[in-house]
Amino acid sequence: MLNPKLYKSSRVYDFFMKSLGYERSLDRFLRSLALDYEGPIRILDAGCGTGVLGLHLLERFPEAKLIATDLEPNFLTTTLANADARGISSSRVTAGVANITRPNELTHLDGTKETLADESISIICIGAVVGYSDDTKASIRQMVKMLAPGGTLINIEMNESPSGRFVSRRYHYSNIALSVMQDVLREEGCEVSFTKLSLVHLPAKLTRVGIIARKPRK
Numbered sequence: 092m093l094n095p096k097l098y099k100s101s102r103v104y105d106f107f108m109k110s111l112g113y114e115r116s117l118d119r120f121l122r123s124l125a126l127d128y129e130g131p132i133r134i135l136d137a138g139c140g141t142g143v144l145g146l147h148l149l150e151r152f153p154e155a156k157l158i159a160t161d162l163e164p165n166f167l168t169t170t171l172a173n174a175d176a177r178g179i180s181s182s183r184v185t186a187g188v189a190n191i192t193r194p195n196e197l198t199h200l201d202g203t204k205e206t207l208a209d210e211s212i213s214i215i216c217i218g219a220v221v222g223y224s225d226d227t228k229a230s231i232r233q234m235v236k237m238l239a240p241g242g243t244l245i246n247i248e249m250n251e252s253p254s255g256r257f258v259s260r261r262y263h264y265s266n267i268a269l270s271v272m273q274d275v276l277r278e279e280g281c282e283v284s285f286t287k288l289s290l291v292h293l294p295a296k297l298t299r300v301g302i303i304a305r306k307p308r309k
């Protein structure tokens with residue numbers, strides 16, 4: 092269950108992400124991942140926070156478009172401002188409120204609703220968010236459904252080290268065991284790999300781990 096006070100100010104969150112070097116280290120980790128896509132692919136950053144994951148991918152794939160979702164509209168506003176600051180055209184980013192419990196159902200900032208179709212997204216990136224779902228396993232299964240064949244789910248998840256557990260408790264983040272997450276992804280037909288962050292990915296290394304799930308092509 093989300094404690095709204097913790098995410099009250101997206102600007103404060105953004106300030107710490109940048110000044111503590113979190114954004115830079117997550118960016119560097121993403122750069123190390125082999126992702127073989129081209130053309131006008133669709134990317135979803137669910138629980139986008141300040142948009143660090145999705146905006147990195149937009150820079151990497153210049154023809155791609157991003158759907159950024161979060162439970163808190165103020166984070167969407169900050170994500171759009173960060174896109175602008177990175178020189179990314181607003182035509183490439185759609186922002187909508189969505190609960191990670193139902194990651195395919197979003198309400199755009201103008202109030203219109205959209206249901207994201209199955210197999211319609213090439214890359215879904217998430218980070219430290221599925222632990223806020225009412226049903227984490229169901230959220231993961233739904234996101235795999237939304238992936239196009241050959242798509243990738245990148246989850247830069249809270250790790251299970253003492254520091255990762257400490258921060259998770261601090262942010263009321265109650266995730267399933269990562270081994271169970273791996274089992275769920277495999278049951279859904281994905282190839283799954285865990286990638287530990289290394290020293291060059293400090294400080295994110297202290298709390299995060301990369302879980303990369305690839306959905307086979309048909």
Ligand SMILES: C[S@@+](CC[C@H](N)C(=O)[O-])C[C@H]1O[C@@H](n2cnc3c(N)ncnc32)[C@H](O)[C@@H]1O
Nearest residue numbers: 093098138139140161162163190191218219223
């Ligand atoms: C720890 S931040 C992670 C932000 C970003 N994904 C990252 O990796 O840095 C968690 C984000 O999840 C959002 N969030 C919390 N509960 C949520 C929910 N039930 N559904 C969608 N987003 C949620 C918060 O508003 C916040 O932006």
